[in-house]
Amino acid sequence: MEQVGLAATSDVTLWSLFMQAGLVVKLVMLGLIAASVWTWAIVVDKSLNYGRVRRQLDNFEQVFWSGQSLEELYRTLSDRQTSGMGAIFVSAMREWKKSFERGARAPIGLQMRIDRAMDVTLARESEALEARLGSLATIGSAAPFIGLFGTVVGIMTSFQAIAGSKSTNLAVVAPGIAEALLATAIGLLAAIPAVIAYNKFTADAGKLTARMEAFADEFSAILSRQIDEKLQPSRQAAQ
Structure with a gap:
């Protein structure tokens, strides 16, 4: 009897604990392992x-502030699939050109439409940065x-086994409790990296969004000056 107990306690490996667990505990462990794999996939992505x-933001800022004309930069980017600052720039310039092609006369209305176009694009880019962070x-x-x-289900099963065997021998109790605690360990193994990654990526997304917001404000000021320069002669002629 003692040899059987020693054999039972010596077979307390992670795989054996998993295989000895009940169906509910196994499903919980498998679900947590899948969640852990999904967490690391999101982290890598x-x-x-x-x-x-x-890198895209750095490259765009370098090109934008290099002195290249806005029209030339717009022609370069308009036919490409842009993102980040490039997408904000293209959306503003597209609204700018559409408004002047239709004979824009009110600078305030034009400025509001350009700002709205940049806000919509900025919100879309920010949403893309924060995708899957909720997971x-x-x-x-x-x-x-x-x-x-x-763990609770596993311990309940262990207590039922103890009641059935009418024995409180540690060799009988330990495997059931160990397999139950394994579920909690896997849960923490999935949760801790997820919490750390969520906090880090949320902060990174906030910094990237702040950079794009700063560019949108600067570009709005540039376009505001150009709107005044273009529409000032029209207003003077109308007077």
């Missing part, structure tokens, strides 16, 4: 994406409780 966005928040907040649910 966002790390590459944010690095690419930073990280959900995993980070829910995974520990899901793991705890698996």
